[in-house]
Structures are given as C-alpha cells and as structure tokens.
Amino acid sequence: MDIAKEKFRHVGKDNEKGELITRKSDSFWKDVWRRLSGNKAAMFSLVFLVLLLIMAIVGPMMTPQSYNVNDLMNTNQSPGKEHWFGTDSLGRELWDRVWIGARVSIAIGFMAAIFQTIIGLIIGGIAGFYGGRLDMFIMRFIDVMISIPYLIFVILIMVIMGSGIVPIVIAIALTGWLEMARLVRGQIMQLKNEEFIISAVSLGAGSLRLIFKHLIPNTLGVVIVSLTVAIPNAIFAEAFLSFIGIGIKPPMTSWGQLADIGMQVMQVYPYQLLIPAVFISLTMLALQLFGDGLRDALDPKLRK
Amino acid sequence: MLKYFFQRFLIACVTILILITVTFFLIQLLPGDPFLDPKLPVEVKENMMEYYGLNDPLYMQYFNYLGNLFQGDLGYSLKYKNLTVNEVIMDAFPKSVELGLYALLISILFGLTLGIIAALEHNKKLDFLSMFIALIGISVPAFIIGGLFQYFFAVKLHLFPVAQWQGFSYTVLPSFALALGSVALIARLMRASMLEIVSTDYVKTADAKGLSRGQIILRHQIRNAVLPVLTILGPLLANLVTGTFVIEKIFAVPGLGKYYVESMQTLDYTMILGLTIFFGSFLVVVNLLIDFCYGIIDPRIRTKKAGG
Numbered sequence: 107m108d109i110a111k112e113k114f115r116h117v118g119k120d121n122e123k124g125e126l127i128t129r130k131s132d133s134f135w136k137d138v139w140r141r142l143s144g145n146k147a148a149m150f151s152l153v154f155l156v157l158l159l160i161m162a163i164v165g166p167m168m169t170p171q172s173y174n175v176n177d178l179m180n181t182n183q184s185p186g187k188e189h190w191f192g193t194d195s196l197g198r199e200l201w202d203r204v205w206i207g208a209r210v211s212i213a214i215g216f217m218a219a220i221f222q223t224i225i226g227l228i229i230g231g232i233a234g235f236y237g238g239r240l241d242m243f244i245m246r247f248i249d250v251m252i253s254i255p256y257l258i259f260v261i262l263i264m265v266i267m268g269s270g271i272v273p274i275v276i277a278i279a280l281t282g283w284l285e286m287a288r289l290v291r292g293q294i295m296q297l298k299n300e301e302f303i304i305s306a307v308s309l310g311a312g313s314l315r316l317i318f319k320h321l322i323p324n325t326l327g328v329v330i331v332s333l334t335v336a337i338p339n340a341i342f343a344e345a346f347l348s349f350i351g352i353g354i355k356p357p358m359t360s361w362g363q364l365a366d367i368g369m370q371v372m373q374v375y376p377y378q379l380l381i382p383a384v385f386i387s388l389t390m391l392a393l394q395l396f397g398d399g400l401r402d403a404l405d406p407k408l409r410k
Numbered sequence: 411m412l413k414y415f416f417q418r419f420l421i422a423c424v425t426i427l428i429l430i431t432v433t434f435f436l437i438q439l440l441p442g443d444p445f446l447d448p449k450l451p452v453e454v455k456e457n458m459m460e461y462y463g464l465n466d467p468l469y470m471q472y473f474n475y476l477g478n479l480f481q482g483d484l485g486y487s488l489k490y491k492n493l494t495v496n497e498v499i500m501d502a503f504p505k506s507v508e509l510g511l512y513a514l515l516i517s518i519l520f521g522l523t524l525g526i527i528a529a530l531e532h533n534k535k536l537d538f539l540s541m542f543i544a545l546i547g548i549s550v551p552a553f554i555i556g557g558l559f560q561y562f563f564a565v566k567l568h569l570f571p572v573a574q575w576q577g578f579s580y581t582v583l584p585s586f587a588l589a590l591g592s593v594a595l596i597a598r599l600m601r602a603s604m605l606e607i608v609s610t611d612y613v614k615t616a617d618a619k620g621l622s623r624g625q626i627i628l629r630h631q632i633r634n635a636v637l638p639v640l641t642i643l644g645p646l647l648a649n650l651v652t653g654t655f656v657i658e659k660i661f662a663v664p665g666l667g668k669y670y671v672e673s674m675q676t677l678d679y680t681m682i683l684g685l686t687i688f689f690g691s692f693l694v695v696v697n698l699l700i701d702f703c704y705g706i707i708d709p710r711i712r713t714k715k716a717g718g
Contacts, residue, residue: 253694265677
C-alpha cells in the first residue's frame with residue numbers, strides 16, 4: 107500500500123509531553139460502576155430493588171384502606187379492581203399488607219446487616235491488628251460460636267426477647283458478626299505486612315491513622331461484598347422466624363407472616379400464599395444477583 | 411495426625427458445654443415459671459417448686475441439670491403431661507432423620523448431576539438452565555418452596571398426598587422441598603470445581619495420551635472435582651436441619667422440628683432447652699465426624715489446621 111509521505115509530520119521528541127497523562131484516570135468507584143452497569147442481571151435487579159423500595163414507601167398510601175383495619179364485610183376477596191391484591195380473612199387489604207411487609211423486611215435486612223458489619227469490623231479489626239493472645243482468644247471464641255448453627259441461636263434469643271422488629275435485628279446482629287469478624291481479621295492480617303503499611307509505619311503513622319486511613323479503606327471491598335450477602339440472609343431469617351410464629355406478630359405484618367397465613371388458607375384462597383411467595387422469591391433473587399454482580403465488579407479477579 | 415483429631419475433639423467438647431451453659435442461662439431469663447395456673451393453691455405450687463428443685467440457687471439448678479444431662483436425662487415436657495423430652499426425641503427424631511436422609515440423597519444426586527452437566531456444557535443452553543435452577547434453589551426459601559410444592563403437586567394435580575407421614579408417597583414432596591436449596595449449593599460448587607479441573611495438567615496429559623472423553627470425565631474430572639464439594643457437607647447439614655423446622659410444619663410431619671417450633675410457641679421451657687441442646691450437639695458431633703473424614707482423605711488439611 108502506498109501512503110503519501112506528506113501526510114506525516116515529524117514532531118520530535120519531547121520528554122515532558124511523553125509522560126503526560128491525557129485522560130483523567132478513573133476513580134476506583136467509577137471503574138466499579140462501569141463494570142457493574144455492564145452486567146445486565148445485576149442492573150435489572152437494581153431496578154427491581156429500587157422500585158420495591160419506592161413501592162414500600164408509597165404503596166400503602168395508594169389505597170384508602172389501611173393494612174391493619176379489619177373490614178369484615180369484605181373478607182377473602184379475590185384480587186381485582188376493588189382490591190388489587192385481594193383481602194385476607196379479616197378483610198384487611200393485602201396490597202397494603204404486602205408493602206408494609208416490604209418495609210419491615212427491608213428495614214430488618216439493612217439494620218441487621220449494618221449492625222453485624224459494624225460489630226464484625228470492630229472485633230475482627232482488633233483481633234487482626236493487635237494479634238497475639240487477644241487474637242487467639244477472640245478467634246477460638248468465634249470458632250466455638252460458629253459451629254452452632256446461627257438460626258438456633260437466633261431462635262433462642264427471639265424466644266427470650268419476644269417478637270418484634272428490634273429483637274429480630276438484635277438477634278441476627280448478635281449471631282451474624284462472627285463470619286464478618288473472621289473475614290476482616292484475615293484481611294487485616296494480610297494487609298499488615300503489605301509495603302504501604304510498613305512505609306506508613308516508618309513515616310511515623312500512629313495506630314489510629316493506620317486503622318482508619320489505610321486498613322479499613324482497604325478492607326472495604328470485602329466488607330461490602332459480605333454486606334450484600336448479609337442483607338438477604340437477614341431478610342430470610344426474619345421470614346423464617348415470622349413463618350414459624352416467633353418473628354413479627356399481627357397486626358404488624360411481614361412477608362414471612364403473610365406466607366404463613368397464606369399457607370393455612372392455601373386450598374381455598376391460593377393468592378394469599380402466592381402473592382407474598384412471589385415477592386419474597388423475587389427479592390431474594392434480585393439481592394442474590396445484585397450481590398454477585400457487585401462482587402464481580404469490585405474484584406474482577408474473583409470472577410469464575 | 412492424632413494431635414489434629416484430639417484438638418478437634420476438644421473444641422467440639424468445649425462447644426457443646428458452652429452451648430448447654432448459654433442455653434440454660436438464657437432460658438432462665440424467660441419471664442414467669444412453669445406453674446402459672448392461677449387455680450393452683452400456693453402451698454401446692456410451693457411443694458412443686460421444691461420437688462422440682464426450682465427453689466435452689468441457680469448454680470445448683472445448673473449443676474443438677476448438667477448431672478442429669480450426663481445421664482442422658484433431659485427432663486419433663488411442660489406441655490405434654492407425662493412425656494419426657496427424651497421420649498419425644500426417641501419418637502420424633504427417627505422421622506426427621508428419615509426426611510433428612512432422603513433430602514441429603516436427593517441433593518447429592520441432583521446437585522452433582524446438575525453441576526456436572528453445567529460444567530460439561532459450559533456456556534451452552536444446558537449450563538444456563540442448570541445454573542438458573544440452582545439460582546432459584548438458592549434464592550427461594552425452603553418454606554416458600556414447600557408451600558408451592560404442596561399447592562401445585564398435591565392440591566392442584568393430586569400427584570402426592572398433601573400432608574402427614576404415612577408411607578413412601580408422603581415423603582416425596584417434603585424431601586424435595588427440603589433438598590432444593592442444597593441441590594443448588596452442590597450444583598454451583600460442583601460446576602466451579604469441574605471447570606477448574608478441566609484446565610489442569612493431568613487432564614491435558616490424559617487427553618494427550620489418548621484417553622476417550624468419557625474416561626477423562628469419569629476417571630479424572632469427576633473424581634477430583636467431588637473432593638471440594640465434600641467441604642460443604644457441614645453447612646449443608648445445618649441447612650437441612652433448620653430446614654426441617656419449617657418443612658415439617660408445612661407438611662405436618664411429626665418430626666422433631668415440628669415439636670421444636672411448637673415448643674417455642676407454647677413456651678415449653680424444658681422442651682426448648684432440651685431440643686436446642688440436642689440439635690446443637692447433634693450438629694457439632696456430625697461436624698466433628700466430617701472433620702475427621704477430611705483429615706483422613708486430605709492430609710493437607712490436618713497439617714495446616716494443626717499449625718494455625
């Protein structure tokens with residue numbers, strides 16, 4: 107191929123310009139977002155979860171009825187124009203109950219996950235940072251506690267504290283931090299020997315600066331990933347507890363409780379089971395897919 | 411070797427002791443006492459309290475309970491008159507074990523098959539289908555699956571009995587409902603494990619020396635891929651045990667899980683205490699056995715764990 111020589115121009119060598127970065131480098135989070143937004147399943151899940159959140163807030167306001175007012179003239183009405191999701195055996199509007207249930211599930215999921223993360227971060231951080239005897243003691247304690255299935259402990263705590271949102275959050279947080287502490291401790295132990303930590307120490311950084319400026323930000327990826335696992339786990343635990351009758355008690359409601367009630371009238375009014383079942387399943391599915399996507403986006407190396 | 415086994419055993423013993431202690435003292439925090447009937451004369455109640463040793467200081471009660479426990483006595487149920495917790499366990503546990511074993515069998519059989527198919531058909535239709543089933547199994551809670559199974563297969567299609575526990579056909583729905591989550595777990599792990607092995611040197615060697623594809627898959631891939639799957643047997647079992655709580659409730663199986671759930675609703679203190687200890691200890695012991703098996707199968711594990 108012939109290319110005319112005139113088309114080229116000699117610009118010479120410029121040492122300064124050679125090192126110039128023409129484009130602003132992407133921040134870590136921008137990078138994560140780029141990878142995440144390329145993941146269709148995760149984006150669908152995100153949209154679904156956002157819609158769910160909005161509906162949980164405005165849903166109950168869209169009907170004149172209330173989730174806890176009995177209407178004995180209209181019991182067990184099928185879904186339709188009058189009652190969008192139908193009514194239950196006391197004539198309460200299922201539409202409202204489903205969205206109130208969504209509020210409860212989401213609130214419990216987030217609160218429990220955040221509390222257990224904070225506890226795990228602190229205890230795991232202490233164990234990993236100080237090491238030695240303290241570390242051994244904490245880790246043995248965690249070993250012992252973790253070998254008892256957490257639901258058994260949650261059930262026990264629930265039986266003692268009674269039903270309600272706050273006891274559920276406490277029970278889940280008290281048992282859920284173990285795994286998180288183990289994870290954080292492992293990360294911190296690993297990070298402690300990295301060169302940037304050693305150089306920070308040799309530059310005279312104190313413990314507090316090390317922990318808050320270097321160690322915690324670097325464990326954030328792992329922590330966020332396990333947070334996305336902790337939220338569906340907590341929602342599942344609440345549904346499980348309410349389903350066996352020690353979680354949320356009427357007139358307050360939750361998805362697990364709705365499923366429990368629906369199960370009892372399933373043969374005659376199947377919609378009362380199917381509606382909460384669909385919501386629980388779709389939400390768990392969305393959280394799972396979004397969590398997977400976030401994990402891949404935060405650490406592409408982990409992807410299989 | 412022996413040191414590893416001994417260490418594991420010691421940790422298991424401590425775990426069970428802590429479980430007993432924590433459960434015992436937590437139960438003490440519950441409001442009220444066993445004799446709440448207002449018609450009960452105060453003197454009778456006082457006598458009963460004395461008889462059952464409930465007036466003793468707490469530490470005495472604790473050591474009494476421990477002593478009885480070591481003789482295998484979990485005490486009386488408060489709700490069922492004349493029934494001891496031991497009798498309830500003897501009566502109900504075999505049914506739960508039966509249900510659990512069926513579910514375990516189903517999860518291993520279906521889980522491995524799905525995982526292997528997915529790995530062999532990597533990135534093809536069957537792979538996506540298997541992983542979609544696995545995703546459903548992981549994200550849909552057992553009690554929803556149980557309810558839906560009951561509705562579609564029993565109420566609508568009349569293929570199986572709706573509930574109760576009176577023969578083989580009664581076990582099908584609860585076993586599958588209980589197993590689905592575990593099927594999903596095994597399938598995902600097996601797929602990942604198989605895919606990892608496809609690119610190892612020894613599979614390439616086997617291929618290079620002219621073994622048929624079937625032989626490579628059977629002899630080299632599957633055999634080696636199964637090992638990592640063994641490591642989730644412990645969590646799997648915990649999954650199955652807590653699963654029985656809801657599945658037995660849905661299908662009215664007179665197993666231990668149903669009694670456990672019931673005792674929580676009726677606040678049958680001794681039953682909650684006894685069954686919590688029983689379930690906890692059962693899982694700890696099984697996990698210990700699984701640990702021993704790993705130690706025997708894979709020498710790397712025992713040397714690593716004993717050091718750290």
